[in-house]
Amino acid sequence: MSFFSHQIRRSFSSSAVRRVVIKNVTIIGGGQMGAGIAQVAASTGHSVTLVDTSEDILKKSVKGIEGSLKRVVKKKFADKPEAGEEFIQKVLQNVSTSTDPAAAVPTSDLVLEAIVENLNVKQDLFGRLDKLAPKHSIFASNTSSLPITDIASSTSRQDRFGGLHFFNPVPMMKLVEVIATSATSQETFDSLLNFSKALGKTPVSCKDTPGFIVNRLLVPYMMEALRLHERGHGSKEDIDIAMKLGAGYPMGPFELSDYVGLDTMKFIIDGWSEKDPDNPIFAQSELLNKLVAEGKLGKKTGEGFYKYK
Ligand SMILES: CCCCCCCCCCCCC[C@H](O)CC(=O)SCCNC(=O)CCNC(=O)[C@H](O)C(C)(C)COP(=O)(O)OP(=O)(O)OC[C@H]1O[C@@H](n2cnc3c(N)ncnc32)[C@H](O)[C@@H]1OP(=O)(O)O
Numbered sequence: 001m002s003f004f005s006h007q008i009r010r011s012f013s014s015s016a017v018r019r020v021v022i023k024n025v026t027i028i029g030g031g032q033m034g035a036g037i038a039q040v041a042a043s044t045g046h047s048v049t050l051v052d053t054s055e056d057i058l059k060k061s062v063k064g065i066e067g068s069l070k071r072v073v074k075k076k077f078a079d080k081p082e083a084g085e086e087f088i089q090k091v092l093q094n095v096s097t098s099t100d101p102a103a104a105v106p107t108s109d110l111v112l113e114a115i116v117e118n119l120n121v122k123q124d125l126f127g128r129l130d131k132l133a134p135k136h137s138i139f140a141s142n143t144s145s146l147p148i149t150d151i152a153s154s155t156s157r158q159d160r161f162g163g164l165h166f167f168n169p170v171p172m173m174k175l176v177e178v179i180a181t182s183a184t185s186q187e188t189f190d191s192l193l194n195f196s197k198a199l200g201k202t203p204v205s206c207k208d209t210p211g212f213i214v215n216r217l218l219v220p221y222m223m224e225a226l227r228l229h230e231r232g233h234g235s236k237e238d239i240d241i242a243m244k245l246g247a248g249y250p251m252g253p254f255e256l257s258d259y260v261g262l263d264t265m266k267f268i269i270d271g272w273s274e275k276d277p278d279n280p281i282f283a284q285s286e287l288l289n290k291l292v293a294e295g296k297l298g299k300k301t302g303e304g305f306y307k308y309k
């Protein structure tokens with residue numbers, strides 16, 4: 001059975017662990033996704049510790065959260081700018097930062113990872129944290145494309161491990177995919193579902209299958225757009241305009257790629273191509289490889305398919 005056609009046995013383990021009401025959240029990775037999730041969790045009254053590898057990165061994350069909150073309050077508190085400023089300060093008070101995950105996790109109800117899309121790095125992180133986090137603490141990954149089962153295998157809490165897949169930009173996108181593996185307990189799944197609702201999001205339940213729901217459909221579409229362009233059958237600009245005006249998408253595939261980050265795109269495609277080498281959809285793209293090799297990773301570096309400076 002291939003990676004892309006495998007069936008999932010959905011059986012909840014007989015874990016004695018109770019449903020966890022998630023209040024204290026540790027988010028590992030303060031990039032686009034981690035910072036966005038931290039913002040939404042803090043805005044909904046959760047106590048958040050945001051962890052990354054350096055103080056400089058964390059300063060940038062908090063600045064990004066503040067900037068995004070300003071956009072939110074401009075709308076939400078249009079007639080009451082002072083209440084808006086008060087709200088921002090209150091939310092920021094709910095966020096603390098750390099470069100040491102070991103110091104953050106002992107009080108966590110949920111440890112949510114949003115670091116680089118690399119299985120070994122994620123496994124290494126969770127394997128270390130497993131020994132430090134309290135027994136009741138739930139672990140979750142925001143991976144776009146890796147099997148949750150594989151990430152969870154580095155821990156001894158597979159019944160308390162699931163996927164929480166958020167969408168970019170997190171403050172604006174209403175969906176969260178909640179992923180249960182065959183070992184995830186019903187209590188854990190319910191806790192993650194309730195947490196997503198507490199964030200004001202709409203959760204959908206997913207199996208631990210490649211790409212879950214959204215990316216299983218989105219990745220082939222995005223890759224077809226890239227192939228169409230590489231064959232010389234359409235400019236990036238025309239393809240983007242066509243999908244916005246013809247299909248009603250808010251962004252065309254090239255704009256969206258730059259928004260997501262071309263490094264993340266390449267991690268996803270390389271991983272899937274390794275698992276399903278004969279599938280032409282996931283074959284290497286010279287253009288994508290070239291841009292990533294040149295450090296043109298999209299909006300976050302000022303250039304990707306398009307220039308932003
Ligand atoms: C072609 C190459 C192919 C390579 C192949 C690779 C295959 C792999 C692909 C898989 C990738 C998976 C990634 C991941 O796992 C899953 C995802 O997250 S997919 C991404 C999902 N997101 C989208 O699809 C976003 C689509 N875009 C939009 O919805 C909108 O464009 C936008 C981002 C909301 C922005 O809206 P716009 O109208 O365009 O622009 P504005 O700036 O005017 O914003 C409108 C409104 O929103 C507020 N706002 C925007 N961003 C934020 C923010 N970060 N924080 C707070 N508020 C925000 C803004 O203030 C505006 O408010 P208003 O002025 O209207 O009051």
Ligand SMILES: NC(=O)c1ccc[n+]([C@@H]2O[C@H](COP(=O)([O-])OP(=O)(O)OC[C@H]3O[C@@H](n4cnc5c(N)ncnc54)[C@H](O)[C@@H]3O)[C@@H](O)[C@H]2O)c1
Pocket residue numbers: 028029030031032033034051052053057113114115116117118121125142143144145165166167168259260261264
């Ligand atoms: N970008 C998207 O649109 C998107 C959407 C949904 C899910 N995701 C997934 O979310 C995850 C993060 O993506 P992103 O776009 O936020 O990436 P990003 O590059 O913006 O941020 C990743 C952050 O993780 C930090 N980091 C890396 N290794 C670390 C470690 N061991 N400990 C602590 N911090 C570490 C980096 O310093 C960086 O700040 C990936 O798994 C990605 O697939 C991305």
